Amino acid sequence: xxxxxxxxxxxxxxxxxxxxxxxxxxxxxxxxxxxxxxxxxxxxxxxxxxxxxxxxxxxxxxxxxxxxxxxxxxxxxxxxxxxxxxxxxxxxxxxxxxxxxxxxxxxxxxxxxxxxxxxxxxxxxxxxxxxxxxxxxxxxxxxxxxxxxxxxxxxxxxxxxxxxxxxxxxxxxxxxxxxxxxxxxxxxxxxxxxxxxxxxxxxxxxxxxxxxxxxxxxxxxxxxxxxxxxxxxxxxxxxxxxxxxxxxxxxxxxxxxxxxxxxxxxxxxxxxxxxxxxxxxxxxxxxxxxxxxxxxxxxxxxxxxxxxxxxxxxxxxxxxxxxxxxxxxxxxxxxxxxxxxxxxxxxxxxxxxxxxxxxxxxxxxxxxxxxxxxxxxxxxxxxxxxxxxxxxxxxxxxxxxxxxxxxxxxxxxxxxxxxxxxxxxxxxxxxxxxxxxxxxxxxxxxxxxxxxxxxxxxxxxxxxxxxxxxxxxxxxxxxxxxxxxxxxxxxxxxxxxxxxxxxxxxxxxxxxxxxxxxxxxxxxxxxxxxxxxxxxxxxxxxxxxxxxxxxxxxxxxxxxxxxxxxxxxxxxxxxxxxxxxxxxxxxxxxxxxxxxxxxxxxxxxxxxxxxxxxxxxxxxxxxxxxxxxxxxxxxxxxxxxxxxxxxxxxxxxxxxxxxxxxxxxxxxxxxxxxxxxxxxxxxxxxxxxxxxxxxxxxxxxxxxxxxxxxxxxxxxxxxxxxxxxxxxxxxxxxxxxxxxxxxxxxxxxxxxxxxxxxxxxxxxxxxxxxxxxxxxxxxxxxxxxxxxxxxxxxxxxxxxxxxxxxxxxxxxxxxxxxxxxxxxxxxxxxxxxxxxxxxxxxxxxxxx
Numbered sequence: 087x088x089x090x091x092x093x094x095x096x097x098x099x100x101x102x103x104x105x106x107x108x109x110x111x112x113x114x115x116x117x118x119x120x121x122x123x124x125x126x127x128x129x130x131x132x133x134x135x136x137x138x139x140x141x142x143x144x145x146x147x148x149x150x151x152x153x154x155x156x157x158x159x160x161x162x163x164x165x166x167x168x169x170x171x172x173x174x175x176x177x178x179x180x181x182x183x184x185x186x187x188x189x190x191x192x193x194x195x196x197x198x199x200x201x202x203x204x205x206x207x208x209x210x211x212x213x214x215x216x217x218x219x220x221x222x223x224x225x226x227x228x229x230x231x232x233x234x235x236x237x238x239x240x241x242x243x244x245x246x247x248x249x250x251x252x253x254x255x256x257x258x259x260x261x262x263x264x265x266x267x268x269x270x271x272x273x274x275x276x277x278x279x280x281x282x283x284x285x286x287x288x289x290x291x292x293x294x295x296x297x298x299x300x301x302x303x304x305x306x307x308x309x310x311x312x313x314x315x316x317x318x319x320x321x322x323x324x325x326x327x328x329x330x331x332x333x334x335x336x337x338x339x340x341x342x343x344x345x346x347x348x349x350x351x352x353x354x355x356x357x358x359x360x361x362x363x364x365x366x367x368x369x370x371x372x373x374x375x376x377x378x379x380x381x382x383x384x385x386x387x388x389x390x391x392x393x394x395x396x397x398x399x400x401x402x403x404x405x406x407x408x409x410x411x412x413x414x415x416x417x418x419x420x421x422x423x424x425x426x427x428x429x430x431x432x433x434x435x436x437x438x439x440x441x442x443x444x445x446x447x448x449x450x451x452x453x454x455x456x457x458x459x460x461x462x463x464x465x466x467x468x469x470x471x472x473x474x475x476x477x478x479x480x481x482x483x484x485x486x487x488x489x490x491x492x493x494x495x496x497x498x499x500x501x502x503x504x505x506x507x508x509x510x511x512x513x514x515x516x517x518x519x520x521x522x523x524x525x526x527x528x529x530x531x532x533x534x535x536x537x538x539x540x541x542x543x544x545x546x547x548x549x550x551x552x553x554x555x556x557x558x559x560x561x562x563x564x565x566x567x568x569x570x571x572x573x574x575x576x577x578x579x580x581x582x583x584x585x586x587x588x589x590x591x592x593x594x595x596x597x598x599x600x601x602x603x604x605x606x607x608x609x610x611x612x613x614x615x616x617x618x619x620x621x622x623x624x625x626x627x628x629x630x631x632x633x634x635x636x637x638x639x640x641x642x643x644x645x646x647x648x649x650x651x652x653x654x655x656x657x658x659x660x661x662x663x664x665x666x667x668x669x670x671x672x673x674x675x676x677x678x679x680x681x682x683x684x685x686x687x688x689x690x691x692x693x694x695x696x697x698x699x700x701x702x703x704x705x706x707x708x709x710x711x712x713x714x715x716x717x718x719x720x721x722x723x724x725x726x727x728x729x730x731x732x733x734x735x736x737x738x739x740x741x742x743x744x745x746x747x748x749x750x751x752x753x754x755x756x757x758x759x760x761x762x763x764x765x766x767x768x769x770x771x772x773x774x775x776x777x778x779x780x781x782x783x784x785x786x787x788x789x790x791x792x793x794x795x796x797x798x799x800x801x802x803x804x805x806x807x808x809x810x811x812x813x814x815x816x817x818x819x820x821x822x823x824x825x826x827x828x829x830x831x832x833x834x835x836x837x838x839x840x841x842x843x844x845x846x847x848x849x850x851x852x853x854x855x856x857x858x859x860x861x862x863x864x865x866x867x868x869x870x871x872x873x874x875x876x877x878x879x880x881x882x883x884x885x886x887x888x889x890x891x892x893x894x895x896x897x898x899x900x901x902x903x904x905x906x907x908x909x910x911x912x913x914x915x916x917x918x919x920x921x922x923x924x925x926x927x928x929x930x931x932x933x934x
Contacts, residue, residue, distance in 0.1 A: 088187050090117035090143045097187065098863065099512045101141060102834065106867050106874035107261065107604040112428035116142050119427035120206055124148040124197060125213035126173035128160025128407050128492075129239050132416025132881065133211055134177070137423050138184045139516055139877040146205065147181065148193045149174035160409040160492050162541045183522055185515075199226050209233045209426045211419060224249060228353035233426035237419040241403030242445055244415040246438040249351045250426050256347045257429040261605055261912040265289045268641070268747060269338035272304050278328030279318065280340060283746055287320040288340075295343045296325070303335030304328065312343040336745055346429075351436055369398035399443060409492035410888035411442060413485065417882030421605070421911045424878065431605065431912040438914075442889045444903045447896065470895050471499035473569050475562075477554050477586055478576030479506035479530040481875055482600055484520040485884035486574055487534055491542035493888065498544070500571070505550035506531040513834055517877040555585055567593040572894055574598040574887065578873065580624075587612065587620035596894050600887045604874040605912040607883035610921070611890040611904045617921035638727060639748045643852055643860045647868045650847035654840070657715075657770075662777045664689055665696040702778055705771070709789060710796045712770035716756060716763065720850050722801040724753040729803035751854045756798075758790045762853075766846035767793070769839040776839075834870075844869045879911055 088094075096113055098105060105113055119142045123134045126149040138145050153164045153173050163180040164173065178192035195201065197219070202210065210227055212220055212235070220236050227234040228249055236247040267288040271281040282288045290296070295312035307313075307328075315323045373394050380389055418438065425433045472495060476486060487504065496502045510518075510525045510533060520537035521530070531549030538545060552558045573590050575597065577583050583599065590597040590612065597612040599620050612619050635641070636649045667674045679686050702708045733750050735743040744750035756763055768789060772782035783789070835841075841862060848869075849859040866872065886907045893903055902920045909916045 089189060090141060090187050094187070099834070099836075100187075100516050102513050102516075102866075103872065103875040104140065104516050104877075105863065106872060107876045108424070108428065108430055109258075110863075112257070112424075112430035113141065115428045115430075116140060116424060118143050119208045120144045120146070121209045121211065121423055121427070122146045122148060122193075122202075122205065122207045123211045123213070125215060126161070126177045127157055127214050128162075128409060128412040129237060129416050129419075130211075130213040131161050131163055131177055131181070132412050133213065133237065133419045133423070134181055134190075135184060135519055136417060136420030136877045136881055138181055138188045138190060139519060140420065140424055141185060141187055141516075142423075142427060144189045144191070145181070146191050146193050146207070147174045147177055148197065149177075150194055150196070156407055158542075160407045160412050162409075162488055162492060165540070184519060186523070197223055202226065202232065203230070207232060209235065209423050211235045211237065211423060213237050213419075224353055228252075235419055235422050235426070237415055239408070239411045239415050240400065241406030241408060242411060242442045243400055243404070244411050244440040246415060246418055246422065246434060248422050248426075248434050248436050249353055250349070250433055252350055254349045254351065254426075254433070255429050256349055256425075256432055258344050259347055259432045259912075261431055264342040264344060266339055266341040269298075269301065269340055270746065272301070272307070272328065272334040272338070274304075274328050274331060274333065276327050276329055277316070277324040278326065278331075279322055279324050280315075282321045282340070284321055285747065288323065290315060290317055290323055290342060292317045292323075295345045296340050297343055299339050299341070301334070301338035303333050304331045304338075306331045307338070312345060336742070349433060349435065351433075369401040372401040373397050396443075399446065403446075409489050410885045410892070411440075412885070413489060413888070414882050414885030415440065417878045417880070417885065418911065418914075420881070421876075421878040421914075432914065434914055444898075444905060445889055445892045445896075448898055448900055448903055470495050470497075472496055472571040472895065473500045474502045475566075475570050475573045476502060476504040476576060477506075477573065477582070478578070479504050479534040479549070480508070480514065480576060480578065481517045481877070481880045482602070482884055483530070483576035484518045484534055484537075485880050486576055486887065487520065487538045487547070488541065489884060489888040491538040491545045493892070494542070494544070495891075496546045497542060500546065502545065502547040503550060504531050504535060504547065505552045505554065506534075507551050507553045511834060517875055517880055519877065554582060554589075562589075564593075567595065570595050572596045572598070572891070574891070575600070577601075584621050590614075591619050591621075598887050598890055598894075600883050602873075602875060602879045602883055604876065605879055606910045607879045607908070609883055609886045609890065609905075609907040611894075611906060613894070613904065613921075615924055616899070616901055617904065617924055619924075622922070622925075635747075640851065640855055640857065641747050641749050643848065643857055643864075644868060646848040646851040646855075646857060647844065647860075647865055649851055650844045651869050653719075653847050654773075654843060658773045658777055661692050661696045664693050668693045668697070702774065702780060705775060705780060705783055706792050706795075708771040708775040708778075708780060708782070709767065709792045711774055712767045713756070713793055713796045714798060715770060716766055716850075717798050717801070719847075720854060721753040721755070724751050724854055725801065726803045727751065728753075729805075749855045749857070752856075754850065754853060758793055762846055762849060764789065765842060766850060769842035769846055772839045773843055782839075834866075841866055841869070879909075882909065882911070883907075 094117055096105070096110060096117070101113065108116070121137055121142050121144070123130055123137065123145065126134070126147055130147070130149070134145060134147055149172060151173055152170050153161070153168045153176060155169065157164050157173065158166065161173070163177045168176040172194050174192040174194055178190055182190040210223060210232055212223060215236070224234055224236070228251065231251055233251065234249040238245050265288065267282040269280060270283050273279045292315065294315055296315055297312055298307035298310060301307050313325045315325055317323045373392070376392060376397055380392060422434060425431050470493070474490070474495060476483060479487070483504065483506065487502070490496070490502055506529070508530050510521050510528050510530055512526055515521055515523060520534045525533050529549065529551055531551060535547045535549040538547060552561055554562065567589060570593070573586060573595055575583055575586055577586070587597060594614040596614065597620065599610040599612060601608055610620060611617065631645055631648055635645055636652065640646050640649065678689050681689065700711060702711060728751070731743055733744060737743055758764060764786060768784065768786065775782040845862050845865045848865060852859045890904060898904065901923055904921055905918045906921050907916070907918045
């Protein structure tokens with residue numbers, strides 16, 4: 087079995103989406119951490135699942151109890167045939183399947199000090215534990231520097247407690263990318279004032295630390311130690327004493343630096359003696375006990391007025407074990423484990439309390455009786471006979487189906503229909519926990535449906551492989567939607583979300599919408615005639631990069647990566663498509679000649695080049711094409727640009743042309759001994775060969791020999807060549823701008839040369855403009871438009887989604903019963919609000 091450890095390489099194919107959340111350094115720290123999770127009921131197995139997917143060094147699951155009927159309501163790795171067996175031993179083999187890199191062992195003895203010492207555990211998680219055990223284990227862990235997390239759920243209530251020692255170092259408090267800004271002025275003063283270019287707000291906050299590069303004149307700032315700043319405005323901030331520095335001339339980049347922060351925790355004994363999480367069958371007795379405890383407290387620990395109604399509700403529901411609450415608290419607890427292991431993100435300080443009492447009946451005083459809640463001796467949990475449609479079976483989709491199975495959705499009548507047209511890839515396995523390595527290349531929907539059938543054989547579920555959209559409305563027609571009780575989206579793009587929203591509005595069906603982005607997650611509930619729809623509000627569009635910046639004036643690696651994407655599209659996708667249409671479509675010429683401006687000439691010239699002048703006959707021809715294209719892009723075009731705008735050119739105002747966001751470039755000289763140059767030629771030649779069906783090669787020695795015979799024409803810059811310096815200039819020229827297309831390349835395949843080309847093309851252009859290059863990992867994130875993802879956020883978000891489902895099932899009608907939610911586990915931040923009400927329109931009725 088592969089294992090994590092000090093010398094283990096990070097499997098980027100498996101952890102790629104999580105790496106974009108945690109980063110390599112945090113991931114390495116997690117891979118040397120040993121975690122013990124005590125209590126293998128619903129909450130414990132949820133935490134264990136998320137931690138194992140995350141990729142710690144090892145996980146020990148502990149439980150001294152045996153599986154009972156009530157465990158089947160939320161413990162998704164216990165089956166009916168496991169009743170009477172130890173929960174840890176039953177769960178261990180199924181948890182171990184989640185990640186081949188993480189050994190999982192079961193322990194059924196007592197949590198003695200000797201055991202905790204000898205196992206070398208770094209983090210202990212207690213669930214379903216007694217107050218005495220929490221205090222005893224907590225004292226020992228605090229004294230030995232072992233991080234402790236206590237998590238519990240009681241029906242609709244949940245809690246979390248963290249003790250990470252007297253002094254924990256947090257290396258990155260929020261997980262956001264460090265900010266940077268371009269400088270236009272720095273004053274000489276006792277607190278120098280830095281003014282940034284007014285193209286965009288700098289985004290810094292007082293107390294941030296920054297460093298400086300490329301400052302001309304006041305060079306003392308370049309490479310200095312991080313400096314604390316005080317924000318004065320959206321474009322200005324003050325720094326240290328600059329009065330003794332040399333005069334500022336121009337330029338410079340200021341960059342935010344993440345500084346480590348020390349956080350202190352108190353041990354559990356100082357808190358738990360006064361704050362417990364009681365579990366009593368009788369509400370009146372609980373109120374009396376709480377009053378007695380409260381009267382014994384002194385100072386701020388005493389509560390002036392106890393909420394007796396709340397205490398009674400807690401008593402009535404405390405025996406419940408609800409999968410969605412476990413999913414929410416379990417996702418949070420697992421994220422705290424990762425924080426404890428890595429020092430990445432701000433831990434919870436120190437208590438978190440949660441309840442979902444809106445799930446109870448809306449009418450006051452309505453409570454289930456003791457007889458109604460008595461154990462029934464079978465899997466009936468929260469049986470719902472519904473017809474439910476789920477769109478997507480990825481990370482959110484897997485978690486939804488698991489919760490559906492646990493609460494008994496469609497387990498007697500009705501059906502869950504899940505559709506997803508994608509197949510399983512290796513990168514899915516890190517967070518889509520229903521899939522295993524042997525499932526790679528299988529259909530997601532069918533595999534997920536089969537997996538949840540093992541968790542609850544009673545669930546009625548069917549997998550489809552259809553994309554939702556106008557093309558499948560003959561399948562998902564009027565009869566289909568009219569039969570539904572509700573829809574849950576588990577999608578990864580806005581267009582599909584908006585389409586499903588329109589369908590649900592038209593057919594008046596409730597819609598559960600959710601999404602994640604790294605440690606951030608959101609939940610929106612859409613109820614016909616009660617709340618606004620998903621499409622009623624939209625995020626602002628992403629800020630686009632001006633075309634003139636991409637073509638001639640890049641100043642950030644994001645610009646060179648976008649340029650490389652467009653190169654890929656313009657070299658290896660559009661020309662073959664146009665050429666084939668020219669050869670096979672009789673109306674191609676008619677359509678092309680109707681294009682505006684100079685586009686017809688450009689398209690026909692590209693077709694001519696593809697079919698005649700550039701058409702290769704051999705691998706050597708492909709190499710020659712790639713070498714000459716390198717020369718054109720990284721030498722000739724830059725020399726032409728500098729011919730038009732020399733390095734010393736000034737504007738009418740007297741300011742240098744090459745200043746501010748315009749970085750003066752320099753041409754490159756090709757060398758076969760330069761790895762980056764060879765990376766580009768090898769990738770470009772292979773991709774060019776693929777478009778013509780020619781066999782490529784990865785033989786670098788042979789490539790060098792071919793390059794020695796390639797003739798590269800001598801280039802001389804020409805006068806009169808028009809180079810546009812603004813987008814308006816481009817529009818006025820009536821030339822073809824071309825459309826910014828999504829690249830049709832697969833960023834997760836490391837053998838197809840797609841990312842090889844993107845990385846090399848981008849970093850070569852970055853070298854032209856003296857922009858710091860970036861690695862393949864970050865290039866893949868930006869060029870592939872990858873959405874960072876981690877299992878903890880998905881688990882927590884879906885827990886909230888399913889709590890809203892319970893309200894829908896019960897027929898809640900009040901707006902304030904429902905909750906939209908937003909969270910950022912990195913901060914940590916949790917916000918809940920009632921949905922915006924559906925708009926009210928006046929209706930005029932005309933009577934004849």
